[in-house]
Amino acid sequence: MSQKLNLGDLIEIDRRGYQHWAIYVGDGYVVHLVSADGSRPNTSFSLSASTKKALVKKQRLSEVTEGNKWRVKNKHDNKYSPKSRQEIVQSALQMVGKKIDYNVVTMNFEHFANNLRYGRYECDQVIRGAGILGAVGTVLAATAAFGFGVMRSLGRQ
Template sequence: MAPSRRFTADEGGYAQPGDLIEILRPAYQHWALYLGDGYIINVTPVGDVAPGTMSSTKSVLTRKARVRMQLLKDVVGEDKYRINNKYDSCYAPLPVEEIIRRAERYIDTEVPYDVLASNCEHFVTMLRYGEGVSNQAKKAIGAMGAAVVAAGAISLLGFAMGRSREKHN
């Protein structure tokens, strides 16, 4: 259950309210938004028994996510993390009070989830900037496109080689 207190923009500590937190998982990055006082907001698969962890397999298969407020240390576990407001040069962050107010409205709700179009990074950047952005998704889409092109080239090459053998026989 979420504490009833509200977070404010003047809380101290290394991470500041409204900061994007990138959690470096073995196969992907999980994103959260720092609220203050050690708490973050993030999305997890609906029905996940361990809400601090979003397995990459389950996140690919789910279509909904639950927004949770959790302690950063519980979500990070043994993984490394960093503050990464990497989009600040492209998008102006909203005022911190507005970021926190927007985030608090989502706590304990379900939201649509799609690993390529509406993932954890999209969610927290939408809170910080008013627009959902995910370079992680763009890279995945680019990799899939490259794989499709490579598969097509291999098929075309195989077809051409087969035709060439037919002509020589």
């Protein structure tokens, strides 16, 4: 895939079951999170199950994508003012080599990248997941209430 890349761009990488996120820092390199123990997650949830720490790494974009589709996705630029490109890159490069706490809900790949670009820990994958779980919960609650009502009315006859 060939797209014009600018310093500080958010890169979204398709992986099986989730999207991986990175920050473009120039010359074909990105900064992103990997498992501190070297394992690669199969889904967005498996990294949190296997480790509580992530390592900030600088790698060639071509290595990180592993042949998967990717895109520039500065998705919150219309909602938040991004930091300057130089500040994003400088912050990202200062993090390289550090181990940080990892949590799929509060500090994952997307939180990390969004914080570098916007100064905000935000993750649409978590928000979407919470919305789906909320909808499922609502359906289950409605089903249970309906079933209770039917059972109650049958008991009165």
